[in-house]
């Protein structure tokens with residue numbers, strides 16, 4: 001009798017081992033092993049910044065060590081779908097914050113598509129409006145998602161875990177000068193720091209220089225696509241970046257980035273990355289050091 005029980009138990013265990021349930025478990029394990037490198041690294045506490053290649057325009061995704069997501073700008077109108085695809089590829093299921101730096105189309109054009117496609121918790125923008133349909137589309141998308149725009153201005157911090165994210169601009173009001181209104185965000189993770197400047201030009205750089213301590217960072221997103229109306233020498237002296245990222249379109253009609261700015265950065269011994277020549281630029285910080293990667 002005992003022998004029979006043992007035989008039955010053996011048969012049962014073989015059956016269980018071959019059952020569909022165990023094969024599901026195996027395939028789940030396999031999925032884990034092939035989990036995107038990104039998500040594995042996220043678990044180990046890194047801050048990742050993706051300067052997306054959206055041609056002539058800006059769109060930057062920040063992924064915090066706690067897995068929160070902030071999108072700064074969404075590229076031009078026709079880039080919205082690309083930005084959404086990119087966010088989905090990266091496993092972004094919701095955005096903790098969207099920052100519309102200022103109402104120009106090459107920054108907010110794609111944001112309505114993003115807001116329609118991905119749940120968003122907060123939208124920040126400077127208190128300036130525009131008359132274009134692109135801007136109206138953005139406002140409508142925010143309204144349809146049931147959100148109210150929070151005013152981005154100097155001193156306001158984003159409620160995020162594990163990193164500090166604070167607006168250092170706009171410092172003042174700038175009438176119809178949309179670029180000057182650009183919301184500028186400073187992000188600190190451990191000993192590493194980043195500045196996202198939108199299209200801020202010398203006029204608002206001068207105002208930001210009233211609080212120079214806030215400006216020193218490791219990575220500068222160069223203002224206004226490398227235009228020579230931004231990145232004044234005084235501003236660069238205060239920021240003292242080790243790295244700079246320029247978001248611009250290949251052979252764009254404005255001639256961005258300007259050689260004067262590239263040379264100014266070179267003279268300051270700054271390592272420059274460019275989306276027009278290198279595609280999407282990724283910066284990864286472990287809180288101590290920052291590593292860069294480029295994907296065409």
Ligand SMILES: [Zn+2]
Nearest residue numbers: 057104106199
């Ligand atoms: Zn721009």
